[in-house]
Amino acid sequence: MEATDAIAGAFVGSDGEGNAAKRAATPKAVKLQTKSRMERIFGFKKEDLSSWESLVALLNRPTDPASLGIFRCLFGLLMAIDVTQERGLSHLDYKYLDGAPVCRFPLFNFLEPLPLDWMYMVYLVMFLGAVGIMLGCFYRLSCLMFISTYWYVFFLDKTAWNNHSYLYGLISFQLTLMDGNRYWSVDGLRRPSIRNAHVPLWNYTLLRTQIFIVYFIAGVKKLDADWVEGYSMSYLAHHWLFDPFKLILPVDLVSLLVIHGGGLILDLTAGYLLFFDATRPIALFFVSYFHCMNSQLFSIGMFSYTMLSTSSLFCYPDWPRRFFARFPSFLSSILPFTSSELQPSTSCVYPDSPSTERQETQNVAKPSKLRLKHKLAAIFTLLYIIEQFFMPYSHFITQGYNNWTNGLYGYSWDMMVHSRTHQHVKITYKDGKTGEVGYLNPGVFTHSRRWKDHGDMLKQYATCLSGLLPRYNISDPEIYFDIWVSINERFQQRIFDPRVDVVKAEWSPFKPNPWLMPLLVDLSPWRAKFQEIEGSLDNQTEIVFIADFPGLHLENFVSEDLGNTSIHVLQGQVNVEVVEEKKNHTLQPGEQTKVPAGAYHKVYTVSDVPSCYMYVYVNTTEAALQQNFTKLLELQERIRNGTESCQTLSRQSHSYRNRASPS
Numbered sequence: 001m002e003a004t005d006a007i008a009g010a011f012v013g014s015d016g017e018g019n020a021a022k023r024a025a026t027p028k029a030v031k032l033q034t035k036s037r038m039e040r041i042f043g044f045k046k047e048d049l050s051s052w053e054s055l056v057a058l059l060n061r062p063t064d065p066a067s068l069g070i071f072r073c074l075f076g077l078l079m080a081i082d083v084t085q086e087r088g089l090s091h092l093d094y095k096y097l098d099g100a101p102v103c104r105f106p107l108f109n110f111l112e113p114l115p116l117d118w119m120y121m122v123y124l125v126m127f128l129g130a131v132g133i134m135l136g137c138f139y140r141l142s143c144l145m146f147i148s149t150y151w152y153v154f155f156l157d158k159t160a161w162n163n164h165s166y167l168y169g170l171i172s173f174q175l176t177l178m179d180g181n182r183y184w185s186v187d188g189l190r191r192p193s194i195r196n197a198h199v200p201l202w203n204y205t206l207l208r209t210q211i212f213i214v215y216f217i218a219g220v221k222k223l224d225a226d227w228v229e230g231y232s233m234s235y236l237a238h239h240w241l242f243d244p245f246k247l248i249l250p251v252d253l254v255s256l257l258v259i260h261g262g263g264l265i266l267d268l269t270a271g272y273l274l275f276f277d278a279t280r281p282i283a284l285f286f287v288s289y290f291h292c293m294n295s296q297l298f299s300i301g302m303f304s305y306t307m308l309s310t311s312s313l314f315c316y317p318d319w320p321r322r323f324f325a326r327f328p329s330f331l332s333s334i335l336p337f338t339s340s341e342l343q344p345s346t347s348c349v350y351p352d353s354p355s356t357e358r359q360e361t362q363n364v365a366k367p368s369k370l371r372l373k374h375k376l377a378a379i380f381t382l383l384y385i386i387e388q389f390f391m392p393y394s395h396f397i398t399q400g401y402n403n404w405t406n407g408l409y410g411y412s413w414d415m416m417v418h419s420r421t422h423q424h425v426k427i428t429y430k431d432g433k434t435g436e437v438g439y440l441n442p443g444v445f446t447h448s449r450r451w452k453d454h455g456d457m458l459k460q461y462a463t464c465l466s467g468l469l470p471r472y473n474i475s476d477p478e479i480y481f482d483i484w485v486s487i488n489e490r491f492q493q494r495i496f497d498p499r500v501d502v503v504k505a506e507w508s509p510f511k512p513n514p515w516l517m518p519l520l521v522d523l524s525p526w527r528a529k530f531q532e533i534e535g536s537l538d539n540q541t542e543i544v545f546i547a548d549f550p551g552l553h554l555e556n557f558v559s560e561d562l563g564n565t566s567i568h569v570l571q572g573q574v575n576v577e578v579v580e581e582k583k584n585h586t587l588q589p590g591e592q593t594k595v596p597a598g599a600y601h602k603v604y605t606v607s608d609v610p611s612c613y614m615y616v617y618v619n620t621t622e623a624a625l626q627q628n629f630t631k632l633l634e635l636q637e638r639i640r641n642g643t644e645s646c647q648t649l650s651r652q653s654h655s656y657r658n659r660a661s662p663s
């Protein structure tokens with residue numbers, strides 16, 4: 001591995017060819033005898049872990065800065081692009097409206113955005129910091145400019161949180177502490193003393209371990225039953241990217257084996273395969289293919305390209321020198337260094353070498369003793385790695401953020417394990433003085449929709465609404481949310497108790513949310529039945545599966561476009577009330593009733609166990625349009641064949657347009 005090559009690289013003299021010849025003259029058999037099996041595989045010896053001093057020396061071992069420098073440049077470039085895209089610089093005036101009543105969702109309630117002009121300044125500082133990282137120009141200052149503004153914007157809006165945004169912040173924090181400007185940087189031109197100088201091995205160890213954790217923990221989280229059984233991302237099988245697989249496999253097997261099975265195996269093994277020389281080429285191929293596909297499947301900004309750039313960190317640290325050495329010599333002035341002449345660095349610990357070897361080399365780095373900064377670097381590396389392994393499983397501490405999925409969103413690496421659909425969202429307010437009841441448009445006073453799934457955001461949203469509604473003559477408002485969600489193709493069910501006034505409801509980040517409704521996991525086996533029922537329907541018939549708790553009811557309105565709507569009971573007992581007709585129908589499992597279009601109805605769960613039922617309906621307007629369009633195509637075909645006149649086509653087209661137009 002590269003750690004052993006780093007030792008050799010520490011003693012490269014100024015006369016590259018002469019020293020290369022001397023190294024070549026050294027008997028290879030002697031070198032092989034001095035390397036244990038562990039050293040050949042892992043890059044370090046068992047003795048390097050035998051004591052604290054040995055471990056500190058190992059983590060501060062001098063290493064080629066080339067690979068780190070290239071990654072720094074790529075990461076800075078991608079972050080500069082990310083600032084304009086996913087961070088929101090291109091639509092900042094829409095994101096931070098001055099003076100407009102907007103509900104926001106910061107991590108800490110005291111955090112507020114600055115005025116719009118100052119937010120532009122924040123983003124400018126972030127962008128310049130990213131450019132500075134890319135160029136290696138005033139490197140530490142650029143890193144501080146970037147991370148300070150990045151984490152401020154990150155904490156300012158929880159609705160924008162995801163795993164890769166969290167990863168960007170972690171990597172930028174790590175780079176701030178590293179010697180990332182030792183190779184191909186403006187700082188190297190300004191300060192020749194750091195140009196092409198060694199970096200300590202912990203710089204690579206930290207970044208590699210971070211990427212290993214991203215892959216491996218994501219794989220562990222995919223051991224969830226929903227992922228293994230193929231329910232998490234089944235809709236992806238219909239994407240054009242998987243058309244080659246559908247030539248040999250049915251869609252169901254593409255979803256189960258390729259998407260879910262392949263994703264699980266890749267995440268669990270990618271970190272290990274990238275580490276070892278023998279398996280690295282295979283790993284590079286599959287992770288590159290994986291991230292290129294993700295860039296087309298999901299709107300995830302620069303994440304796919306960032307992960308592609310991290311793959312190079314697992315290669316030998318001097319790979320850029322060997323790569324750019326193949327380019328024509330007239331390009332050498334603009335390309336990174338290809339010379340293997342490295343300068344010693346005080347950040348590294350250089351071992352003592354035999355006196356005979358010292359006499360054979362020039363510009364030898366003097367043996368160095370362990371200093372306080374070397375020990376602090378080792379302590380930080382170990383503590384950081386432990387913390388990163390702990391964070392994805394720290395949900396027992398922050399229990400208030402646990403919903404149907406655990407924890408604050410972004411640091412758990414449970415990427416794509418859960419997919420959600422929302423069928424029904426209702427916000428009800430009640431005037432605390434007059435008792436007047438009204439309804440709010442879901443998402444009023446906010447640009448985000450993620451508050452629907454998170455109790456902490458719902459509490460912030462309700463608190464914000466209670467402060468805004470008095471402007472509209474609603475005193476001491478009570479706010480109630482009725483939110484129906486399906487997770488991983490289960491029944492649509494309530495996620496929060498609709499009877500709780502969220503404004504006055506208790507919520508703590510360290511206690512379970514008392515108004516969170518439990519996920520009805522006992523009903524998960526019904527999903528196989530769902531597929532059978534949906535497979536038996538024609539293309540014009542649609543279906544929605546509902547589950548509800550005893551003592552609660554669903555109030556629903558059937559659009560006039562949805563003709564022939566009926567309710568079929570699968571489990572439990574329900575009472576269907578048609579509001580206008582003032583009629584009630586009690587239904588048992590296997591029974592059904594029609595509900596009128598253009599009217600409200602209520603479905604009460606009257607059994608002692610959760611009820612399960614389904615809406616079956618046809619979009620009559622869409623069906624009529626499709627039928628008319630089919631007839632029009634047939635008529636056009638007859639005209640081409642000469643069996644119909646153009647006047648008939650004109651009359652028929654006019655007739656279809658009149659039928660399709662609203663009355």
